[in-house]
Amino acid sequence: MKALVVRTVLAITSWGWVRRLFTKTRVGRRVALRFVAGESLDEAATVARRLNESGMSVSLDYLGEHVSTPEAAEAARDAYLACLERIASDGLEGNISIKLTQLGLGFDDDLCASALISLSDRAALLGLTVTIDMEEGDFTGATLRLYEATQRRHGNLGVAIQAYLHRTPADLDHIIPLGGHIRLCKGAYDEGAALALQSGVDIDSAYDRLLARLMVSSETIPAIATHDADRIQHALDLAVRREGPWEFQMLYGIRTKLQRELVDAGHTLRVYVPYGDSWYPYLTRRIAERPANVWFFVRALLGR
Numbered sequence: 001m002k003a004l005v006v007r008t009v010l011a012i013t014s015w016g017w018v019r020r021l022f023t024k025t026r027v028g029r030r031v032a033l034r035f036v037a038g039e040s041l042d043e044a045a046t047v048a049r050r051l052n053e054s055g056m057s058v059s060l061d062y063l064g065e066h067v068s069t070p071e072a073a074e075a076a077r078d079a080y081l082a083c084l085e086r087i088a089s090d091g092l093e094g095n096i097s098i099k100l101t102q103l104g105l106g107f108d109d110d111l112c113a114s115a116l117i118s119l120s121d122r123a124a125l126l127g128l129t130v131t132i133d134m135e136e137g138d139f140t141g142a143t144l145r146l147y148e149a150t151q152r153r154h155g156n157l158g159v160a161i162q163a164y165l166h167r168t169p170a171d172l173d174h175i176i177p178l179g180g181h182i183r184l185c186k187g188a189y190d191e192g193a194a195l196a197l198q199s200g201v202d203i204d205s206a207y208d209r210l211l212a213r214l215m216v217s218s219e220t221i222p223a224i225a226t227h228d229a230d231r232i233q234h235a236l237d238l239a240v241r242r243e244g245p246w247e248f249q250m251l252y253g254i255r256t257k258l259q260r261e262l263v264d265a266g267h268t269l270r271v272y273v274p275y276g277d278s279w280y281p282y283l284t285r286r287i288a289e290r291p292a293n294v295w296f297f298v299r300a301l302l303g304r
């Protein structure tokens with residue numbers, strides 16, 4: 001059922017007129033700004049500073065994915081390098097989250113590999129870390145191979161894993177020994193039954209099993225990326241016996257009251273802060289997770 005809802009919403013939001021309605025109207029941009037810090041690095045840095053002041057660290061994500069020219073891939077790499085410099089120069093408590101298809105994965109894997117090395121090297125010099133987002137199932141294998149190859153340089157990378165994928169338990173065998181932040185999320189893309197679990201209940205059970213494995217691994221820093229109260233409680237139960245560091249991660253603009261409560265209770269929380277003008281695909285995934293978000297748009301359209 002969950003997969004069907006995601007599939008339907010992602011199909012509808014790919015229609016040209018729906019895309020134009022969101023991206024070409026002031027109302028659409030206003031809705032996007034609920035989930036996106038702004039279009040510029042300055043705006044993202046301002047939001048990051050505010051979140052730091054309220055006790056939360058950040059992961060800055062320069063929006064974009066599936067570029068198709070070397071120039072676009074290099075521009076994304078340069079935007080991320082600028083973001084790393086900004087985190088360091090402003091003394092922000094944060095890192096960056098990147099998508100490998102934004103750096104060329106899929107059309108020039110070598111270009112992507114060298115961009116990832118540049119980011120990892122620069123981040124290491126600045127004492128920062130880089131987390132790799134996980135995208136559609138077609139890219140999982142290549143993403144993990146690049147993670148493995150590059151993580152060996154400085155050990156300053158992390159990677160997201162998706163509980164809905166059948167392959168994830170086996171992938172963990174390879175990536176746990178490499179250390180780093182391992183961000184456990186449910187998975188946000190439209191994947192078929194051959195690759196991924198289809199029901200919300202099955203995905204939640206898989207999430208809990210992976211969570212239990214991560215919370216006993218001494219090599220990694222588990223990042224529990226969810227807004228789901230039951231998963232969060234499960235993490236809190238397991239954390240009682242955990243000795244090493246771990247953290248919660250949530251998305252900018254989602255369940256902000258819960259974010260505040262966790263920080264007030266003394267837990268470590270990192271907020272994923274997206275910015276940039278290529279926000280539409282990101283917005284469609286946030287709507288697919290919660291189709292009720294469309295009402296937010298409709299109300300804004302009606303001026304309420």
Ligand code: FDA
Nearest residue numbers: 133134160185186187188225226227228249250272286289
């Ligand atoms: P679930 O969808 O069950 O939501 C639990 C509750 O949270 C909902 O009942 C609602 O109250 C609230 N909520 C959740 N989503 C909402 C939304 N969009 N709008 C409003 N309320 C919402 N995925 C991926 O495939 N690759 C990746 O790299 C990442 N990276 C990532 C980083 C971080 C920090 C987070 C938190 C999430 C991701 N994701 C991701 C997304 C993830 O896979 C998943 O799609 C979303 O987090 C939604 O799932 P929940 O675990 O929050 O549970």
